[in-house]
Amino acid sequence: MARINNHLVIMAGGVGSRFWPMSTTEKPKQFIDVLGIGKSLLQLTVERFSTIVDPTNVWVVTNKNYAATVAEQLPDMPKDHILCEPCRRNTAPCIAYVSWRIKSKDPKANIVVSPSDHIVMNIEEFRRVITDCMKFTSDSDAIVTLGMKPTRPETGYGYIEANLSASSLRNKGIFRVDSFREKPDLETAKKYISKNNYFWNAGIFIWNVNTIVNAFRIYQPAMAKIFESMLPIYGTAQEQEKVDQLFPECENISVDYAIMEKAEEIFVCPADFGWSDLGTWGSLQQQSKKDLYGNACIGQDISLFETHNCMIHTTQEKKVVVQGLDGYIVAENNDTLLICKLSEEQRIKQFSGQDK
Numbered sequence: 199m200a201r202i203n204n205h206l207v208i209m210a211g212g213v214g215s216r217f218w219p220m221s222t223t224e225k226p227k228q229f230i231d232v233l234g235i236g237k238s239l240l241q242l243t244v245e246r247f248s249t250i251v252d253p254t255n256v257w258v259v260t261n262k263n264y265a266a267t268v269a270e271q272l273p274d275m276p277k278d279h280i281l282c283e284p285c286r287r288n289t290a291p292c293i294a295y296v297s298w299r300i301k302s303k304d305p306k307a308n309i310v311v312s313p314s315d316h317i318v319m320n321i322e323e324f325r326r327v328i329t330d331c332m333k334f335t336s337d338s339d340a341i342v343t344l345g346m347k348p349t350r351p352e353t354g355y356g357y358i359e360a361n362l363s364a365s366s367l368r369n370k371g372i373f374r375v376d377s378f379r380e381k382p383d384l385e386t387a388k389k390y391i392s393k394n395n396y397f398w399n400a401g402i403f404i405w406n407v408n409t410i411v412n413a414f415r416i417y418q419p420a421m422a423k424i425f426e427s428m429l430p431i432y433g434t435a436q437e438q439e440k441v442d443q444l445f446p447e448c449e450n451i452s453v454d455y456a457i458m459e460k461a462e463e464i465f466v467c468p469a470d471f472g473w474s475d476l477g478t479w480g481s482l483q484q485q486s487k488k489d490l491y492g493n494a495c496i497g498q499d500i501s502l503f504e505t506h507n508c509m510i511h512t513t514q515e516k517k518v519v520v521q522g523l524d525g526y527i528v529a530e531n532n533d534t535l536l537i538c539k540l541s542e543e544q545r546i547k548q549f550s551g552q553d554k
Contacts, residue, residue: 201250201251201252202252202255203304203306203307203308203336204250204251204252204255204307204308204310204332205251205255205256205257205300205304205307205308205309205310205407206244206247206250206251206255206256206257206309206310206312207257207258207259207293207296207300207309207310207311207312208240208243208244208256208257208258208259208311208312208313208314209259209289209292209293209311209312209313209314210228210229210240210258210259210260210264210268210314210315211259211260211261211264211283211286211292212226212227212228212314212315213226213261213286216477216478216479216543216546216547217230217232217476217479217482217529218536218546218547218549219529219530219531219532219534219535219536220232220511220529220531224263225267226264226315227239227315227476228240228243228314228315229264229267229268229271231513232476232482233317233486233496234496234497234511234513238271239314239315239316239317239476240258240268240271240272240314240315241271241272242317243312243313243314243315243316244256244272244275246318246321246324246325247310247312247325247328249325250310250325250328250329250332251310253272253274253275254275254276255304256272256275256279257275257279257280257281257296257299257300258272258275258279258280258281258314259281259282259283259292259295259296260280260281260282260283261282261283261286262282262283262284265280265282268280278433281295281296281299281441282438282441283295283441283445284441284442284445284446285445285446286450287445287446287448287449287450287451288450288451288452288453289401289452289453289454290418290421290448290449290451290452290453290455290456290457291421291445291448291449291450291451293311293403293410293453294414294418294421294422294424294425294448295425295441295445297309297407297410297411297414297425298411298425298426298428298429298432299432299433300407301407301408301411302429302432302433303432303433304407305407305408306406306407307406307407308332308335308336308404308405308406308407309404309405309406309407309410310328310331310332310402310403310404311402311403311404312401312402313401313402313475315475315476316400316473316474316475316476317472317473317474317476317485318471318472318473319471319472319473319485320471320472321471323469323470323471324469324471327344327467327469327471328404330369330371330372330467331344331372331404331467332404333369334366334368334369334372334404334465335404335405335406335409336406337406338368338406338409338463339406339408339409339412339463340366340405340409340463340464340465341403341404341405341409341410341413341457341458341461341463341464341465342372342403342404342405342465342466342467343358343375343399343400343402343403343404343458343464343465343466343467344400344402344404344466344467344469345358345360345397345398345399345400345466345467345468345469346397346398346399346400346469346470346473347397347398347468347469347470348390348391348396348397348398350391351384351387351388351390351391352387352398353381353382353383353384353387354381354477354478355381355398355399355475356378356379356380356381356398356399356454357378357379357382357387357390357396357397357398357399358375358377358378358379358396358397358398358399358466359375359376359377359378359379359395359396360373360374360375360376360395360396360397360466360468361373361374361375361376361395362394362395366465371467371468372465372466372467373465373466373467373468374464374465374466375458375464375465375466376395378399378454378458378459379396397466397468398473399454400469400473400475401475403453403458409463410457413457413461414456414457416461417456417457417460417461418449418451418456418457420449421448421449421456424444424445424447424448427444428440428441428444472485478543479509479511479527479529479540479543479546480509480540480543482494482509482511483507483508483509483540486509489502491505491506491507492506492507492508493505493506493507493508493509493510494508494509494510495510496510496511496512496513497510497511497512497513497518498513498515499515499516499517499518500512500518500520501517501518501519501520502519502520502521503519503520503521503522504521504522505520505521505522505523505524506523506524506525507524507525507540508520508523508524508525508526508527508528508540509526509527509528509529509540510528510529511527511528511529511530512528512529512530514530514531514532516530518530525539525540525541526538526539526540527539527540527543536549
């Protein structure tokens with residue numbers, strides 16, 4: 199597998215503001231320093247692929263309103279690798295567009311697709327898994343998705359049912375997928391994790407460019423026709439104008455429904471490298487280092503007294519003193535302070551007035 203043909207696609211078009219007041223629709227969570235370490239989640243995503251993919255082979259698909267932010271945060275990637283969606287059409291059109299765009303430049307491309315707003319704790323293990331999967335897909339027609347080993351009966355993730363008796367002949371750590379399962383209720387999630395062949399669907403995909411393009415031709419021919427028709431103008435000044443015209447014609451559908459649940463050569467690589475999609479303040483608390491009383495603190499000057507199980511995120515050099523709270527979020531950004539029960543954080547959208 200030639201590294202020169204490895205490409206990274208990052209989906210960064212989300213407008214979520216679940217980390218309000220830090221994140222807003224103007225600056226969603228993928229562009230902010232959620233962990234308080236001086237790097238955005240987008241920058242951390244690119245960094246953990248740095249030994250696998252050259253900066254010149256990084257692609258970001260995003261909302262045109264965020265293109266300037268992407269360019270600012272990722273100065274080493276080519277500016278024409280920032281692809282702008284004119285509207286939201288879910289992950290299938292996003293992936294189809296960038297796949298044809300990459301194919302026009304590198305017909306031998308081997309691609310890993312990743313969300314922009316997840317975190318990984320064990321970077322070395324992550325890189326090992328991705329490298330193995332890219333070797334597997336480089337000279338085959340296989341599609342591989344990563345399955346995270348579940349640690350709790352999570353109802354916020356989709357699940358992958360693996361056939362652990364049917365490993366690949368070329369890689370004993372990669373197995374055929376039996377089925378994809380929707381986000382379950384709590385009782386169903388408990389049943390899943392009582393077995394050893396159900397994994398969280400992380401939304402990370404690996405395939406070579408010919409495999410995914412052919413899959414779209416077979417299972418989504420109308421969508422394939424749109425992006426196939428643009429082959430003569432990819433990389434030219436006419437590309438964005440044509441995308442703005444044709445992209446809204448694409449069906450609003452996820453790649454899971456459009457391709458993964460239909461294709462035959464679908465495999466899962468079970469993995470365990472400390473993964474989280476950081477969908478909530480609660481998930482950030484779970485992934486962060488906590489004190490003896492279950493508090494996770496991100497900020498330079500925080501003092502806690504008689505406080506338990508809280509998520510404190512105050513990074514703007516203010517002294518913060520908290521006393522007597524149990525199970526709360528305390529988060530500030532600029533002129534806004536949020537104090538909210540962790541158990542009620544689903545109401546943050548209501549409090550903030552931001553779109554989800």
